[in-house]
Amino acid sequence: MGFIPQYEPFFDESEAKALYEYMRSGGWVTEFKKTQEFEKLISEFTGARHCIVTNNCTISLTMALLAAGIKSGDEVLVPDMTMIATPNSCKIFGAEPVLVDVEPDTLCMDLNSANSCITERTRALIYVSLHGRCGDMEQVKAFCQSHNLFFLEDAAQAFGSYYSSKHLGRYGDIGTFSFSMPKTITTGQGGAIITDNDDYAGKIARLKDFGRIRGGIDIHDTIGYNFKFTDIQAVIGIEQMRKLAERINRKREIYALYVQKLHNIEGVRMLPTDLAQTTPWFVDIYVDKPDEMSTWLKEKGIGTRRMYPAVHTQCAYNVSAYCPNAELAAKQGLWLPSSVQLEEKQIDMVVENIVEFFK
Numbered sequence: 001m002g003f004i005p006q007y008e009p010f011f012d013e014s015e016a017k018a019l020y021e022y023m024r025s026g027g028w029v030t031e032f033k034k035t036q037e038f039e040k041l042i043s044e045f046t047g048a049r050h051c052i053v054t055n056n057c058t059i060s061l062t063m064a065l066l067a068a069g070i071k072s073g074d075e076v077l078v079p080d081m082t083m084i085a086t087p088n089s090c091k092i093f094g095a096e097p098v099l100v101d102v103e104p105d106t107l108c109m110d111l112n113s114a115n116s117c118i119t120e121r122t123r124a125l126i127y128v129s130l131h132g133r134c135g136d137m138e139q140v141k142a143f144c145q146s147h148n149l150f151f152l153e154d155a156a157q158a159f160g161s162y163y164s165s166k167h168l169g170r171y172g173d174i175g176t177f178s179f180s181m182p183k184t185i186t187t188g189q190g191g192a193i194i195t196d197n198d199d200y201a202g203k204i205a206r207l208k209d210f211g212r213i214r215g216g217i218d219i220h221d222t223i224g225y226n227f228k229f230t231d232i233q234a235v236i237g238i239e240q241m242r243k244l245a246e247r248i249n250r251k252r253e254i255y256a257l258y259v260q261k262l263h264n265i266e267g268v269r270m271l272p273t274d275l276a277q278t279t280p281w282f283v284d285i286y287v288d289k290p291d292e293m294s295t296w297l298k299e300k301g302i303g304t305r306r307m308y309p310a311v312h313t314q315c316a317y318n319v320s321a322y323c324p325n326a327e328l329a330a331k332q333g334l335w336l337p338s339s340v341q342l343e344e345k346q347i348d349m350v351v352e353n354i355v356e357f358f359k
């Protein structure tokens with residue numbers, strides 16, 4: 001058996017064929033009809049009124065905050081356990097991310113901790129559905145309403161994940177997704193913003209297209225930038241959307257196989273995961289010696305990846321914050337091979353080597 005990477009992209013003939021046909025069709029290459037088609041598919045799939053695709057999720061978060069009127073100096077509540085893009089999306093225009101601890105079972109923002117971080121400058125809350133898991137989204141919504149906060153969902157890892165059968169990203173005023181390589185679907189780089197709010201959707205459409213009053217015309221009544229997508233990416237995205245149900249099923253099956261094979265190994269902890277609602281992004285386990293296990297598995301031809309450090313401990317931030325749950329997840333977390341195309345015999349090999357590690 002060859003090396004098993006922690007993650008690798010999965011395409012088949014359909015993306016190649018669609019790209020070839022598109023390139024021969026005289027398409028506009030920059031964003032146009034294929035992008036609109038891709039946006040429509042995402043709106044239909046999530047149930048959102050608007051979808052605007054962008055060049056990545058990081059800038060999608062920034063645009064959402066800007067559309068909501070968040071300004072330099074405003075404070076934004078952000079979980080301490082997330083990919084660093086979440087707090088960075090505030091930093092880029094001078095808003096201040098305030099790092100909040102997470103719940104131990106979901107690794108999503110803990111509302112009691114959030115409550116203790118509120119000041120008179122707090123204007124927004126970014127909820128990250130890490131790995132596709134989440135807490136009680138109605139409670140998060142009520143919390144934001146009661147504190148008059150703009151509620152932004154960073155659902156970068158949650159495409160295909162739900163709470164109470166409603167797609168994540170739809171509880172917030174705005175939700176965002178990522179289509180970078182290791183996501184449920186990928187367009188290489190790419191992001192999407194969903195919202196039911198016409199005003200936010202209009203503002204974001206202008207922000208991403210130089211502030212144009214509409215496409216194809218050089219009249220600008222607001223400041224905007226260039227955070228656009230391309231039809232080339234949309235062609236890939238449309239093909240990935242056609243296979244989305246299959247990809248979601250497979251990701252759930254893979255997680256279930258890991259649970260079944262790892263659950264009685266002492267020393268390995270997994271988080272409770274409702275596979276009827278959640279499409280696990282990466283398979284995450286928690287062990288006492290993740291670095292040693294990672295090195296051991298690498299020697300056996302198995303790729304893993306250490307979980308994010310808690311944001312407040314990263315050199316780029318290096319601030320003091322009381323976030324013991326985020327710190328524990330960072331200390332113990334390890335991502336196992338999680339590609340959509342992973343086969344059961346490869347999962348067996350990973351599990352056998354984990355058993356050997358403990359011997």
Ligand SMILES: Cc1ncc(COP(=O)(O)O)c(C=O)c1O
Pocket residue numbers: 055056057058059082083085086128154156157177178179180190191
């Ligand atoms: C939770 C989270 N937020 C934001 C991002 C940034 O997404 P992108 O790479 O599309 O900018 C990621 C990427 O992995 C992520 O996991």
